[in-house]
Amino acid sequence: MKCLYVLFDADCELCVRCRNWLAQQQAFVPLVFIAFQSDEAQRRFPGIDALKPGEQLLVISDEGAVYRGAHAWIMCLWALENYREHARRLAHPALLPLAKAVCELLSRNRFFLSDVVDAYQMFTRLSAGRTIAEPSGTLNAF
Secondary structure, eight states: OOOEEEEEOTTOHHHHHHHHHHHHSOBSSOEEEEETTSHHHHHHSTTGGGGOTTTSOEEEETTSOEEEHHHHHHHHHHHBTTTHHHHHHHHSTTTHHHHHHHHHHHHHTHHHHHHHHHHHHHHHHHHTTOOOOOOSSOOOOO
16 A cells, blocks of 8 residues: 545535644655545546545545545554554454444534634634733732
């Protein structure tokens, strides 16, 4: 395997943040990120819409293997130098149901979570220049 194509939702803030985090990691297997809405995704993977890439993360190997949801996330982690062992653990039959449940929960709520991330960013930008004034006078215990 020479690379993994990661089809992500460019309209989802959470998805873009995850993509950015993955892109910053050292990888054994390069991750190539493609917005599933793009012409490039349609050109590289004709008929990709049948796999419903808007529902869950979709990863396709250069050899043609397709991974969705938790399996896609596990493959992304497997590709990374510092997370391969985590991927092996998550792929174990004892933990795979948990990984699937978490991925399903995140996928179903990704736009809500994106709104939360956006609101937090706006709050931190607005409050970044503000300081809380010290109260004047002294406080006496008695």
